[in-house]
Amino acid sequence: MTHPAETHAAQIPLAKTPAQIREIRARHPEMRERDFARIHAISEAELVAAQVGSTAIALRPDVGALLRGLPACGEVMALTRNESAVHEKIGLYEKPVVGARAAMVLGKQIDLRLFPGHWHFGFAVEKTGEDGAVRHSLQFFDAQGTAVHKVHARPATNMAAWDALIASLRYEQQDDAIVLTPTSAPEAVGEPAGVDQLRQRWQAMTDTHQFFGVLRDLNLPRLDALEMVGEDYAFQLDHAATATLFAEAAAAELPIMVFVGNPGCIQIHSGPVKAIKTIGPWLNVMDDTFHLHLRLDQITSVWGVRKPTADGHVSSVEAYDANRELIIQFFGKRIEGQDERPVWRSIVEALPIFVQTNAA
Template sequence: MSDLDALLARPGFRGGLIDTVPGVVGEMLSLLGDVVAITVAGPVAVNDSGKYAVPTVPGDPLVCTPGLVSLRLNPSALGSVVTTDAEQHLPPTLRMFDTHGSSSHTTYLTPASDRLAFEAIRNAADASREANPPIQTSNTPAFWAEGDQLTQLDFILADRGSERRNGLVALGALGYRRIDPHLMAAGMEHLSYQQLPVTTVVAGNGCLQIHRGDLDAVAMFGGTLTLASDTCRTMIDLNGVAECWLTRTHGVHGLTSSIEMYDFRRKCVAVFTQTGPAEPAVMDMWEDVMSSISAAS
């Protein structure tokens, strides 16, 4: 039974499917006002509170506005949207699912949310599914030698990174290297002492939830690594992380290191990197820490 089927079959379920495509719903998310946005990707979960920026899709520029919840959606991979009414201690929600019925992204309303906008989304008119721009699928060293961060993220968005993972071993000459997840955790903790800005990407089914902000705190509780940045919290069960890779792609400041985490199904669950404009000192510190992690792994 899929996540979608389980929700609809739950005893006492109050809610229903929205009669339009997820892409239309995505364009309306910014109308909701203050919400709590959650994406779960295997061993990784992220929650952020605030207002949505208008989500981007493959082919759009990468937008990550400080103070706003940023999503990048792959409409062709998304299948259904369900709203639920308030029940017991849970507020109304809006839940996206992929074409297989697996959970993609969840929005929880807050007392500051716009309930009229929520009702408008529930009653959005039917719309036909538009074709998306094709996502490039070449996975050769020659392709990735010129690949940029936008291509990297859209490649992961296309299929949760399965195809990208298949090519990582062949990219050692480009500086790609498998690293120890616990060393990655130690590196992020060090960066939090410096309050360094970091871009965090959690890769759900047909959805990337992206946050850029100062890394305020990093802590390990049991086997779970928690990262705090502004209103955003990212939790990683390291026991569910099968592989952690240091990769290099072209960004605003030239070749930029990223950490890509994969679960035991070889799906990408999270990416940590630097995007957008940044002070040279920030980039130098980021790259120094990435080099230290690589050398120690």
């Protein structure tokens, strides 16, 4: 049985053979997987695949089967990341909803939106830590070998159910090499709409989820829309706004929603944030069931956003990187059908505004 991405006509040749990857990795066992892959010009998926037959098992990236099997595993840690943020939630995979193009996990702790079209490789991985303990994880990657989602076993995990899930997803043929697919050029979508059309559609929104359809219909990238729409709906904030937001939310013991995602998965925290610590460029949240690691130095713009709904406008804060991609997004936790919490709105409105300075 072949991996799904091996059927593509256009393929990326292997930069290094699995044997070469294993030999280099043996010389640098202490290096984090993502850092090792970047330094040695391979994908993280190639690094994991090279261990198939020893510490890794190749799995079908079947989102539906995964979500149906994970609830029986009990407590685990879900991890979703992009280049600048790592979002970790400890809890149960509860209330899975599986569709052809999208799936959801609607648990009290683990809250996910998954897009199976971006899941191309899967592995069960065992890693021995410095303390000698073996750590178990399920890791899934896109066609370019970039991680989309990982599940880590915990001390309370039901390992019999975990092993049964692995057995149900295991490929009959276990290969230690994978074939990646190059990123395709974006399809031409026509001329982007002007500001008048954008403002008309923005004003007409009655639900925040309509925003994605507005952007699609008007052929506008997300950040382009924020820059165009006008300061009554989107206003640029100072770089310090992100750290200020965490500090203010923690001080107010305010439940917030924190979204981190990539094309294959979006992971959501809903609740307060408490233990916040900045180390170097990293802002870290280290609460009991929620861990976040955010690279503040990779944020190039931060925006406060107001979206109309049937219950009054909803405020969010969004941070973007140098490629104009969304890194992280924040909302105040609210009950559907009710206006957002006044404390959250006040925090957003009081965040420091970006001030343009002219270079000498």
